[in-house]
Amino acid sequence: MSKLGNLGARLHRGEISYDFIGHRKLWYGISILITITAILGLAVRGLNMGIDFQGGAVFTTEKTSVSVSQAEDFAKEASGHDAVVQKLGNNTLRIQIAGMDTKQSDQIKTDLAKDFKVDPETIAADLVGPSWGDQIANKAWQGLAIFMVLVVIYLAIAFEWRMAIAALVALIHDITITVGIYALVGFEVTPGTVIGLLTILGYSLYDTVVVFDSLKEQTKDITKQNRWTYSDIANRSINGTLVRSINTTVVALLPVAGLLFIGGGFLGAGTLNDISLSLFVGLAAGAYSSIFIATPLVADLKEREPAMKALRKRVLAKRAQASVEEEVADARPVSDDPDDDAAPAVVGPRTQPASRGRGRGRPSGKRR
Amino acid sequence: MAAPKRGRSASAQSKPGRTLALILIAIVALTGGMFLSGHTTPRLGIDLAGGTSITLEAKADQGSALNKANMNTAVDIMNRRVNGLGVSEAEVQTQGDRNIIVNIPKGTNSKEARDQVGTTAKLYFRPVLAQDATGSGAASPSPSASGSSTASPSPSASKSGTGEKATSSSSPSASATSQGRAVTDALKADATPSASASASTSASPSAPAPSAAQAKLQAQYTALDCSKKAQRTTAGEGAKPGDTTVGCGEYNGVWFKYVLGPAAVAGTEVKKAQAVFDTQNAAGWQVNMTFNSKGAKKFADITGQLAKNTQPQNEFGIVLDGQVVSSPTVSSSIAGGNAQISGSFTQDEAQNLANMLSYGALPLSFQEQSVTTVTAALGGDQLHAGLLAGAIGLLLVVIYLVAYYRGLSLVAMASLLVSGILTYVLMALLGPAIGFALNLPAVCGAIVAIGITADSFIVYFERIRDEIREGRSLRPAVERAWPRARRTILVSDFVSFLAAAVLFIVTVGKVQGFAFTLGLTTVLDVVVVFFFTKPLMTLLARRKFFASGSKWSGLDPKSLGAKPPLRRTRRSAPVETKEA
Numbered sequence: 001m002s003k004l005g006n007l008g009a010r011l012h013r014g015e016i017s018y019d020f021i022g023h024r025k026l027w028y029g030i031s032i033l034i035t036i037t038a039i040l041g042l043a044v045r046g047l048n049m050g051i052d053f054q055g056g057a058v059f060t061t062e063k064t065s066v067s068v069s070q071a072e073d074f075a076k077e078a079s080g081h082d083a084v085v086q087k088l089g090n091n092t093l094r095i096q097i098a099g100m101d102t103k104q105s106d107q108i109k110t111d112l113a114k115d116f117k118v119d120p121e122t123i124a125a126d127l128v129g130p131s132w133g134d135q136i137a138n139k140a141w142q143g144l145a146i147f148m149v150l151v152v153i154y155l156a157i158a159f160e161w162r163m164a165i166a167a168l169v170a171l172i173h174d175i176t177i178t179v180g181i182y183a184l185v186g187f188e189v190t191p192g193t194v195i196g197l198l199t200i201l202g203y204s205l206y207d208t209v210v211v212f213d214s215l216k217e218q219t220k221d222i223t224k225q226n227r228w229t230y231s232d233i234a235n236r237s238i239n240g241t242l243v244r245s246i247n248t249t250v251v252a253l254l255p256v257a258g259l260l261f262i263g264g265g266f267l268g269a270g271t272l273n274d275i276s277l278s279l280f281v282g283l284a285a286g287a288y289s290s291i292f293i294a295t296p297l298v299a300d301l302k303e304r305e306p307a308m309k310a311l312r313k314r315v316l317a318k319r320a321q322a323s324v325e326e327e328v329a330d331a332r333p334v335s336d337d338p339d340d341d342a343a344p345a346v347v348g349p350r351t352q353p354a355s356r357g358r359g360r361g362r363p364s365g366k367r368r
Numbered sequence: 369m370a371a372p373k374r375g376r377s378a379s380a381q382s383k384p385g386r387t388l389a390l391i392l393i394a395i396v397a398l399t400g401g402m403f404l405s406g407h408t409t410p411r412l413g414i415d416l417a418g419g420t421s422i423t424l425e426a427k428a429d430q431g432s433a434l435n436k437a438n439m440n441t442a443v444d445i446m447n448r449r450v451n452g453l454g455v456s457e458a459e460v461q462t463q464g465d466r467n468i469i470v471n472i473p474k475g476t477n478s479k480e481a482r483d484q485v486g487t488t489a490k491l492y493f494r495p496v497l498a499q500d501a502t503g504s505g506a507a508s509p510s511p512s513a514s515g516s517s518t519a520s521p522s523p524s525a526s527k528s529g530t531g532e533k534a535t536s537s538s539s540p541s542a543s544a545t546s547q548g549r550a551v552t553d554a555l556k557a558d559a560t561p562s563a564s565a566s567a568s569t570s571a572s573p574s575a576p577a578p579s580a581a582q583a584k585l586q587a588q589y590t591a592l593d594c595s596k597k598a599q600r601t602t603a604g605e606g607a608k609p610g611d612t613t614v615g616c617g618e619y620n621g622v623w624f625k626y627v628l629g630p631a632a633v634a635g636t637e638v639k640k641a642q643a644v645f646d647t648q649n650a651a652g653w654q655v656n657m658t659f660n661s662k663g664a665k666k667f668a669d670i671t672g673q674l675a676k677n678t679q680p681q682n683e684f685g686i687v688l689d690g691q692v693v694s695s696p697t698v699s700s701s702i703a704g705g706n707a708q709i710s711g712s713f714t715q716d717e718a719q720n721l722a723n724m725l726s727y728g729a730l731p732l733s734f735q736e737q738s739v740t741t742v743t744a745a746l747g748g749d750q751l752h753a754g755l756l757a758g759a760i761g762l763l764l765v766v767i768y769l770v771a772y773y774r775g776l777s778l779v780a781m782a783s784l785l786v787s788g789i790l791t792y793v794l795m796a797l798l799g800p801a802i803g804f805a806l807n808l809p810a811v812c813g814a815i816v817a818i819g820i821t822a823d824s825f826i827v828y829f830e831r832i833r834d835e836i837r838e839g840r841s842l843r844p845a846v847e848r849a850w851p852r853a854r855r856t857i858l859v860s861d862f863v864s865f866l867a868a869a870v871l872f873i874v875t876v877g878k879v880q881g882f883a884f885t886l887g888l889t890t891v892l893d894v895v896v897v898f899f900f901t902k903p904l905m906t907l908l909a910r911r912k913f914f915a916s917g918s919k920w921s922g923l924d925p926k927s928l929g930a931k932p933p934l935r936r937t938r939r940s941a942p943v944e945t946k947e948a
Contacts, residue, residue: 124743248826
């Protein structure tokens with residue numbers, strides 16, 4: 001604890017901080033790169049849509065001694081279609097046959113039961129008509145659209161429109177990444193995946209909202225001071241909530257990981273696995289985007305506001321003045337405490353002291 | 369600004385015990401309610417308990433009426449059908465605006481159920497060509513006498529608003545006695561395609577083929593044994609409205625079989641049907657039907673023809689999904705589009721018939737979208753895997769919380785426990801209350817919710833720690849951190865809840881169950897944090913273990929890195945007073 005606790009303390013006091021806002025171009029670049037890769041992956045490889053989206057049947061047998069290749073033959077014979085057969089953890093077989101309608105697949109189940117020499121009642125079957133997946137997907141998109149509109153309205157009221165837009169961008173970013181990973185890796189997309197994807201919405205925003213909440217609080221009287229620009233404070237908010245973000249993401253990921261590995265370990269593929277996989281990917285993406293994308297974006301948008309521009313001017317002017325004063329003060333007494341160097345190094349323009357330093361480089365160098 | 373805040377926090381501080389007691393009482397009451405109601409475990413969905421789940425999507429015929437009323441009617445019909453199979457606890461419910469889910473628990477013939485449920489509800493008025501009681505062969509009608517003598521009310525239709533009604537309603541007794549004899553006549557007539565059968569209907573068997581078709585029908589009719597359920601459900605299967613077909617019907621527990629002519633009027637042509645009590649003629653319960661204009665004309669034609677025939681060919685069968693639900697006799701042509709079916713109905717019977725007549729007008733057909741059959745073994749495996757995953761996830765979270773928050777993790781764990789109990793009890797209670805069934809996605813939702821719930825504590829704990837870092841002592845830190853944490857928790861939980869609510873309303877299938885659990889647990893999260901975690905924190909802040917910032921409390925100012933100068937000045941004061 002103490003290590004993270006110390007990190008928290010130092011972050012809180014601003015002793016250490018990572019300049020998220022300052023390096024935003026880098027992170028924007030990385031995100032754009034990831035997004036392009038995701039879109040390319042989606043365009044080139046497409047998504048591996050599961051049975052639920054194309055119609056077909058998934059049969060799960062009870063424990064059986066029939067081998068995978070035998071089962072493939074049986075299934076092909078019964079259906080006339082190629083079948084995908086997987087052996088699951090507990091010696092059961094999962095047989096997928098695409099392109100069936102529900103009536104045909106019922107017959108296939110009976111045939112398979114005969115081939116396997118088991119009672120049809122012991123074979124679990126998931127028969128899906130071709131248009132069912134469309135309906136699920138359509139409804140999901142519809143839900144997504146409605147949710148986005150509502151959330152943007154809500155955030156615009158609770159916070160402000162810039163934050164709403166930034167949150168929306170971060171959200172779309174998360175979804176793109178998740179979908180991209182599915183396309184690139186070739187994970188199967190099932191209704192479970194859709195569920196996971198939709199859950200990410202809530203989670204991703206949850207994270208973002210926590211950072212925004214702190215940002216809103218800290219920038220309440222921002223125009224009444226001239227020490228910090230909006231970006232500075234935004235950066236401090238991110239750093240201040242960093243430990244919390246890490247903690248909540250870890251805590252959220254732990255159960256999902258449990259779900260993923262237990263779901264995968266015991267049952268092979270299945271709803272548990274589908275949901276947790278997309279959740280796992282999406283949660284990670286959500287944590288990333290709230291820190292690296294959403295908040296810098298808000299800062300970017302905010303800095304365009306006239307009031308914030310004016311503030312930035314004042315802050316920079318003050319800092320420039322401060323550094324000039326300091327240099328003036330610096331130039332006179334030779335014996336100066338070294339602590340002073342730290343302050344201008346962060347805020348002040350670096351080039352000037354360096355060039356000035358050359359003039360008196362030797363003595364100061366000796367001093368150290 | 370500062371004054372009301374202080375006031376509020378002071379009041380909150382003053383009665384944390386009361387709030388805690390309140391929520392504990394609520395938990396005990398809910399748990400007690402759960403045990404009293406006898407539903408101590410959540411109802412399991414098909415995918416966990418085993419069984420068959422059928423999803424049907426409504427398709428509007430003739431560009432009409434995909435609305436809530438029609439969907440509800442369809443649910444009623446399907447319920448009746450599934451119940452007709454003797455299935456217990458099968459449930460039929462709408463989902464979204466165009467889907468119907470039929471859940472059939474394990475141990476039922478799911479194939480039969482599928483056949484029953486999936487087909488469209490079609491109601492036709494068909495002229496009766498022949499009629500016979502259950503098991504008896506066509507040639508020996510005598511055994512039916514025993515049945516038909518008790519089965520007196522073969523209800524009759526009569527012209528509305530005329531004096532004939534009273535007389536016609538007395539006809540049932542006559543028809544009952546004549547039934548046995550009439551059958552043989554009808555069959556004779558049927559075999560020789562010259563008699564009334566052909567006369568009464570337009571699609572008369574006249575082509576060269578009829579003899580074969582007749583023979584087949586005859587064979588079918590002879591073989592049909594309506595006392596057997598399997599035969600009943602398949603009788604007349606696949607018959608088109610224009611076909612002559614066979615069917616079964618029941619009166620007072622006795623099954624009759626029928627040969628039925630081509631459909632004369634379709635159920636869609638019934639505008640309205642309702643059961644009324646006839647006080648005027650003291651005829652008891654009857655069913656009033658109103659036809660639309662097309663139906664009225666057809667009905668007038670058919671009744672005109674039927675009225676000329678003798679028993680049983682003066683009856684028309686009201687056939688719903690191949691089953692004869694009623695076969696009233698006709699005594700005269702009924703014009704004008706209004707008709708009454710009278711007989712010795714009980715109120716239930718009359719209402720039932722009226723419902724069926726209304727159902728027949730249902731303009732929806734259904735298409736099977738998905739059929740999931742889960743064996744009990746597989747369902748059990750899934751449930752175990754889900755529970756195990758949940759337990760392991762919970763364990764990991766607890767380990768992490770203990771490692772990071774030390775003593776504070778006790779608060780977190782107690783809160784998780786409370787939230788877990790509440791979730792379980794509510795799920796168990798919601799089963800009978802609103803038909804909530806715990807399915808696999810719902811289990812996932814509950815597991816994911818562990819993270820959401822823990823998140824609220826983390827927000828609060830981090831706030832408290834921030835306050836301590838500012839140099840405050842624990843008690844003021846706990847109170848000062850709360851309003852800020854509260855706002856964050858509410859705002860972010862609202863977003864979560866919004867997501868869940870939108871998903872629940874808009875989506876279908878598995879997504880919906882997941883959304884419901886997520887929404888439920890989000891609400892519970894708010895309840896637990898407000899009424900349990902916060903008061904508990906206030907109480908614990910008074911304990912020396914926490915207040916003194918013990919190394920194991922998770923609130924040690926030193927390891928949290930509190931500001932030294934502030935700590936010296938501010939923190940020393942309360943500690944001193946405590947020790948004094």
